[in-house]
Amino acid sequence: MKKNNYFIGYIALIFLLTIFFINLFSPSLTFSTEENRNLASKPKLNLDSVLDGSYSSSYNKYLEDQFFNRTMWKSLKTNFEKNIGLKKIDNIYFGKDTRLIEETSIPSAKFLKRRINNLEKFLDYYKDLNIEFILVPNKIGIYNDEIGVKNRQREIYDNFIKNFDQKLFKVNCFDILSSHKNEYIYFNTDHHYTSLGAKYISESLYDKKDISYDKYIVNDSFYGTSAKKIAYYNKKDTLELYVPKEEVSYYLTYNNEEKEYTSIYDKSKQYSYNPYEIFFGGNKSIIDIRTTSPNEEKLLILKDSYANSFIPYILSNYREIIVVDPRYYYDDLNALIEDKQITNIMFYYSMNTFFEDTSLDDMLENIKEK
Amino acid sequence: MAFNSIIFCFIFSPVTVIIYFFLPKKFKNIYLLLISILFYSYSSIFNTLILLLITIYNYQAVKKMDKLKRRRKYKLIEILIINIFTLCYFKYYYLLLNNIFSNISFKEIIFPLGMSFYIFTLLSYVIDVYRKKITSERNFISFSLYIFFFPKLIMGPIVRYKDFKRQIDNHDFNNSLFNYGFKRFIIGLSMKVILADTFSRIISLYKVDSMLGSIIIIILYSMQIYYDFAGYTNMALGLSNIFGFDFKENFNYPYMSNSVSEFYRRWHISLGEWFKDYVYIPLGGSRTTKPRLVINLLIVWLLTGMWHGASLNYIIWGFFLGVIIVIEKLGLSKIKIPKFIGIFFTFIIISISWIFFFNPDFNNIALLFNNLVNIKHFTDIKILSILENYIVYIVIGLICLTPIVKNIGIIFKKKCNILYNLSSVLYLLALLILSTAYMISYSYQSFLYFNF
Numbered sequence: 114m115k116k117n118n119y120f121i122g123y124i125a126l127i128f129l130l131t132i133f134f135i136n137l138f139s140p141s142l143t144f145s146t147e148e149n150r151n152l153a154s155k156p157k158l159n160l161d162s163v164l165d166g167s168y169s170s171s172y173n174k175y176l177e178d179q180f181f182n183r184t185m186w187k188s189l190k191t192n193f194e195k196n197i198g199l200k201k202i203d204n205i206y207f208g209k210d211t212r213l214i215e216e217t218s219i220p221s222a223k224f225l226k227r228r229i230n231n232l233e234k235f236l237d238y239y240k241d242l243n244i245e246f247i248l249v250p251n252k253i254g255i256y257n258d259e260i261g262v263k264n265r266q267r268e269i270y271d272n273f274i275k276n277f278d279q280k281l282f283k284v285n286c287f288d289i290l291s292s293h294k295n296e297y298i299y300f301n302t303d304h305h306y307t308s309l310g311a312k313y314i315s316e317s318l319y320d321k322k323d324i325s326y327d328k329y330i331v332n333d334s335f336y337g338t339s340a341k342k343i344a345y346y347n348k349k350d351t352l353e354l355y356v357p358k359e360e361v362s363y364y365l366t367y368n369n370e371e372k373e374y375t376s377i378y379d380k381s382k383q384y385s386y387n388p389y390e391i392f393f394g395g396n397k398s399i400i401d402i403r404t405t406s407p408n409e410e411k412l413l414i415l416k417d418s419y420a421n422s423f424i425p426y427i428l429s430n431y432r433e434i435i436v437v438d439p440r441y442y443y444d445d446l447n448a449l450i451e452d453k454q455i456t457n458i459m460f461y462y463s464m465n466t467f468f469e470d471t472s473l474d475d476m477l478e479n480i481k482e483k
Numbered sequence: 484m485a486f487n488s489i490i491f492c493f494i495f496s497p498v499t500v501i502i503y504f505f506l507p508k509k510f511k512n513i514y515l516l517l518i519s520i521l522f523y524s525y526s527s528i529f530n531t532l533i534l535l536l537i538t539i540y541n542y543q544a545v546k547k548m549d550k551l552k553r554r555r556k557y558k559l560i561e562i563l564i565i566n567i568f569t570l571c572y573f574k575y576y577y578l579l580l581n582n583i584f585s586n587i588s589f590k591e592i593i594f595p596l597g598m599s600f601y602i603f604t605l606l607s608y609v610i611d612v613y614r615k616k617i618t619s620e621r622n623f624i625s626f627s628l629y630i631f632f633f634p635k636l637i638m639g640p641i642v643r644y645k646d647f648k649r650q651i652d653n654h655d656f657n658n659s660l661f662n663y664g665f666k667r668f669i670i671g672l673s674m675k676v677i678l679a680d681t682f683s684r685i686i687s688l689y690k691v692d693s694m695l696g697s698i699i700i701i702i703l704y705s706m707q708i709y710y711d712f713a714g715y716t717n718m719a720l721g722l723s724n725i726f727g728f729d730f731k732e733n734f735n736y737p738y739m740s741n742s743v744s745e746f747y748r749r750w751h752i753s754l755g756e757w758f759k760d761y762v763y764i765p766l767g768g769s770r771t772t773k774p775r776l777v778i779n780l781l782i783v784w785l786l787t788g789m790w791h792g793a794s795l796n797y798i799i800w801g802f803f804l805g806v807i808i809v810i811e812k813l814g815l816s817k818i819k820i821p822k823f824i825g826i827f828f829t830f831i832i833i834s835i836s837w838i839f840f841f842n843p844d845f846n847n848i849a850l851l852f853n854n855l856v857n858i859k860h861f862t863d864i865k866i867l868s869i870l871e872n873y874i875v876y877i878v879i880g881l882i883c884l885t886p887i888v889k890n891i892g893i894i895f896k897k898k899c900n901i902l903y904n905l906s907s908v909l910y911l912l913a914l915l916i917l918s919t920a921y922m923i924s925y926s927y928q929s930f931l932y933f934n935f
Contacts (some may be wrong), residue, residue, distance in 0.1 A: 173488060
């Protein structure tokens with residue numbers, strides 16, 4: 114067997130040398146837009162780092178990060194694995210028609226106990242306020258049949274709401290979105306739902322009918338987070354906005370800063386890495402929106418990014434809307450609720466964040482005891 | 484520098500090979516020695532210094548021993564003790580201290596990469612000179628290259644001096660060996676990065692929670708360690724071929740063995756032969772009384788366990804295999820059964836033995852065994868979804884444990900040589916490209932902090 118291996122040695126050597134030279138002459142990058150992170154730079158050579166071996170490991174890291182066209186290589190692996198029949202790569206399933214579906218995050222019993230406990234305390238403390246929960250399923254909660262798995266997300270939801278007064282859960286987003294599942298309610302390649310999905314929830318929640326909207330296409334060719342995570346680039350997504358024809362006027366401030374804005378849309382994000390950030394320019398710790406709505410109620414929303422595309426539809430329903438993202442907000446929530454004379458509180462989350470992120474618990478645990 | 488790292492595959496190996504190509508023959512050995520030192524120093528300069536000291540000591544001491552007419556045995560014992568003490572110091576000292584004085588924390592001694600292999604290589608050399616099977620090496624460059632030769636330095640195989648000596652002055656660029664070497668290197672690399680690393684990731688995804696889960700994990704252990712070690716060895720032997728050396732095989736489809744004894748004649752062959760030649764036979768081998776045979780076998784296997792690592796689980800692993808081999812030698816092997824049944828049972832026993840090998844934590848061992856016999860709880864959702872997703876890898880992994888692919892290749896080659904050669908070149912190139920994709924992908928991490 115050792116003879117007649119033809120010329121594979123030469124071909125392999127040429128391949129390795131070619132890559133060597135391409136890497137040698139390709140410019141060093143500092144940032145990877147696909148991975149959204151800083152890439153390792155060339156480590157500085159000094160005696161200490163050479164002696165303790167840390168130079169070698171940082172140099173390895175540098176070579177990995179600076180390998181030419183990393184995304185192409187990752188893409189090659191993803192496509193190969195998809196073709197040999199893998200249904201899921203790095204927690205992302207391949208659904209129908211290039212739909213990428215993120216895995217459900219399953220909360221531990223400990224997590225659930227803590228969450229339920231905190232919420233009960235909170236609900237008791239603010240029982241005079243009007244509180245509701247909107248938990249939006251992720252793609253896997255609607256399209257689970259496409260990938261042949263049980264709807265765990267729905268089970269988690271159903272089990273969770275049993276612990277509370279059903280009035281807190283006025284709308285069931287699983288039912289609302291399921292009835293529109295053939296429409297473009299989720300991006301194919303991003304983990305968010307679309308403005309259309311949010312629109313259906315708002316219509317159901319406020320019993321709005323016969324509202325007419327202007328539809329704008331903001332970006333018709335972007336790849337979302339899921340596509341970037343596994344470097345699977347197939348069909349592109351479109352970001353659409355639905356703006357109610359009769360809108361109230363409003364202004365808003367971010368993070369308690371003085372500067373006032375007159376639009377909830379940040380146009381600079383239109384073609385950015387993550388066009389979904391066109392809503393409020395991405396997640397902010399606190400947003401204060403004041404409107405000219407005849408309705409005098411004041412709403413506090415505790416939320417994740419799913420709320421960002423929902424808020425545009427409810428501006429006319431409140432005089433003031435305070436949007437707090439517990440992942441970035443560290444101030445006193447009691448004081449905020451009292452100062453702003455909040456009348457309504459809404460928890461607006463996607464299922465995966467709600468059952469994964471503990472910053473909400475950290476915030477609720479700081480609520481004063483009565 | 485690991486063979487499956489980017490620096491090795493895309494910088495070190497192409498550059499060193501191309502220079503080796505054009506170097507006059509008389510410089511080739513010194514060149515190989517220098518790049519081997521560079522290779523080893525990349526991980527740790529300190530370890531290189533230790534190895535240099537050990538090499539110089541052995542070179543001088545063995546030369547001296549070879550000249551002695553009398554009292555050679557004392558010199559031998561001195562050299563053996565120094566080598567074995569060095570190995571034990573680095574391997575067991577820290578662990579022992581930590582176990583005995585668990586309340587005091589000692590500065591950790593980092594075990595020098597490849598020490599278990601190079602000390603055993605040296606021991607074989609010392610004993611062979613003592614037994615006058617070979618004469619001591621007078622050329623320091625040749626001797627150092629024997630120890631430092633980078634393809635085999637980190638993970639073997641343990642090459643005997645007589646096999647190395649034959650080639651050290653005669654190796655040169657050899658066209659068919661060069662091509663064959665790259666073929667092996669590519670196959671080894673793909674075994675490591677496509678199969679072994681995937682299996683290791685699957686294992687890390689799952690906490691055993693059912694009988695099926697336990698079975699699958701054990702099968703994955705068997706495949707992970709094989710593709711990891713045999714893959715690395717393929718790269719080592721392939722690299723040796725590229726530089727014109729040709730060493731003995733270290734693996735020969737071990738999972739096709741009919742018995743555990745046979746398995747270890749086909750798995751890490753160079754280590755098995757080392758123990759046979761330098762421990763088992765000197766103890767009396769199998770031409771002795773039955774009780775003595777049992778003791779000999781158990782000694783060999785306890786030492787084999789200890790060689791692999793300092794923790795208790797390796798010793799249990801060695802003892803477990805020793806007991807099985809004793810049972811085989813004492814009569815089980817005389818029972819005639821169809822070959823495939825023998826292979827099946829050997830696979831099961833070997834797979835169970837890996838439970839000890841892989842788990843320093845005894846809670847894990849208990850968890851695996853408890854689930855293994857838990858018929859009431861046959862399966863769980865997690866393992867089913869893992870199986871469903873990764874079934875292709877598992878099937879490919881199982882097929883490549885057998886010589887099926889190789890045999891198909893031989894038939895194909897007989898039928899149509901040219902077509903076989905062309906398609907095998909394409910196949911290997913595809914494997915190399917794919918392996919690169921796997922290597923790069925492991926470092927590919929999206930930082931999606933807004934992923935909420």
